[in-house]
Amino acid sequence: AARQRAPGWWLAISRSFAELMSGTLEVQSTVGKGSIFRVRVFLSPDRAETPAVLRKSGPEVIGLAEGQPELRILVVEDNPDNRLLLTALLTRTGFSVREAVNGKEGVAMFETWRPHFIWMDIRMPVMDGYEATRRIRVLPGGNSVPVAALTASVFRHQHDRILAAGCDEVVHKPFRSGELFSVMEKHLDLRYNYKEGQVKNTAEQKSIVTAAMLKDLPAEQRERLKKAAHKLDVAAAEEVIGEILHTHSETADGLQVLIREFRFSRILELLNSATD
Numbered sequence: 245a246a247r248q249r250a251p252g253w254w255l256a257i258s259r260s261f262a263e264l265m266s267g268t269l270e271v272q273s274t275v276g277k278g279s280i281f282r283v284r285v286f287l288s289p290d291r292a293e294t295p296a297v298l299r300k301s302g303p304e305v306i307g308l309a310e311g312q313p314e315l316r317i318l319v320v321e322d323n324p325d326n327r328l329l330l331t332a333l334l335t336r337t338g339f340s341v342r343e344a345v346n347g348k349e350g351v352a353m354f355e356t357w358r359p360h361f362i363w364m365d366i367r368m369p370v371m372d373g374y375e376a377t378r379r380i381r382v383l384p385g386g387n388s389v390p391v392a393a394l395t396a397s398v399f400r401h402q403h404d405r406i407l408a409a410g411c412d413e414v415v416h417k418p419f420r421s422g423e424l425f426s427v428m429e430k431h432l433d434l435r436y437n438y439k440e441g442q443v444k445n446t447a448e449q450k451s452i453v454t455a456a457m458l459k460d461l462p463a464e465q466r467e468r469l470k471k472a473a474h475k476l477d478v479a480a481a482e483e484v485i486g487e488i489l490h491t492h493s494e495t496a497d498g499l500q501v502l503i504r505e506f507r508f509s510r511i512l513e514l515l516n517s518a519t520d
Contacts, residue, residue, distance in 0.1 A: 245467075246264075269281060269506065278479075279444070279478055303439065305337060305421070305436045306438060307337055307436070308338040308434065312435060312494060315361065315432060315434075316341075316357060317342075317359060317360065317363065318341075318342055318343075318353055318357065318359035319342070319344070319363045320343075320347060320353075320363065320373065320376065321363070321368075322345050322346055322365060322367075322368040322369060323365070326365070326417070327343055329402050330363060342359070345368075347368055347371030347372055347375055347379075350371075351380055354380050354383065354386065355469065359389065360389065360390075360411060361392070361431065361432060362380070362389060362390070362392070363389050363394060364392065365394045366406060367395070374422045377393075381410040390412045392414070392427050392428075392431075394417060403513055415427060453495055454498075454514065457496065457498070458494070458515055459519075461492060461518075465487060465514055470512065472484060473508040473512050474512070481508075482500075502520060
C-alpha cells in the first residue's frame with residue numbers, strides 16, 4: 245500500500261520544493277494516455293544561494309491601504325526559517341509583528357501584548373498549538389482574537405481537531421502569500437495596496453468553490469472526486485470536473501483552480517464538509 249501511494253506523495257512534495265524556489269509545477273493530462281509534469285524554476289548564475297521565499301498568488305500586496313489602523317500580529321512558530329519568512333512578509337506589509345518560538349511563549353505574549361491576530365503553528369515543542377489556543381481562548385479577550393493555524397497535515401481528523409481547539413482558520417504549509425493576506429483580510433476587515441498595474445482579479449475570486457456547492461453535485465460524482473483526491477490523481481479528477489462543467493460550471497471552475505495548484509487536501513476538506 246505504501247508503494248502505491250508513493251507517486252502521489254512525491255507529486256505533492258515536488259510541488260512544495262518548486263514553490264520554495266519561487267517556481268511552479270505544471271501538469272498536462274490526457275485521460276487514458278497519461279500526464280506530463282513540468283517543473284519551472286528560475287536560477288541566477290551570479291547568485292549561488294538564494295533564500296527560500298513564499299510563492300506569490302494573485303496580485304502582489306505591497307502594503308496596507310491608507311486609513312488602516314496599526315495592527316499587532318503574533319507569529320507562534322518553532323521553525324526559524326518559517327518564522328523569519330512570515331515575520332518579514334508581515335513587517336514589510338506594515339504590520340507590527342512579534343514572535344514566539346513555542347505555545348507557552350505564545351500564551352505569555354498574548355497576555356502582555358494583546359495582538360489583533362495570531363498565526364499559530366500546530367506542532368511545536370514545550371507546548372503545541374492545540375494547547376496554546378485552548379489556553380488563549382479562556383483568557384480575558386482571548387475569545388475574540390482570530391487565530392489561524394499553520395499545519396503540514398492533510399488529514400481531515402486533524403483539521404477537525406484544530407478547529408475544535410479554537411482556531412478560526414487552517415492554512416496548509418507551504419503557505420502562499422495570497423492565502424495569508426486573504427485570511428487576515430477576512431478576519432480584520434483589511435484593505436491592501438497592490439503593486440502598480442495589479443488589481444484584485446475578481447474573476448478569480450468568483451472561482452472559489454464551497455462545500456455547499458459540492459453538496460449540490462450527485463453523490464456518485466462526489467465519491468469519484470474524493471477517490472481521485474485521495475490518490476492525488478490529476479487525470480481522474482479532471483475527468484470528473486469535465487462532467488461537472490456541463491451542469492455546474494462555477495463549481496467546475498473553482499475545482500479546476502484547486503487542481504492546478506495541487507490543493508487536493510482542500511478538495512477533501514470541502515467534500516467531507518459537504519457530506520456532514
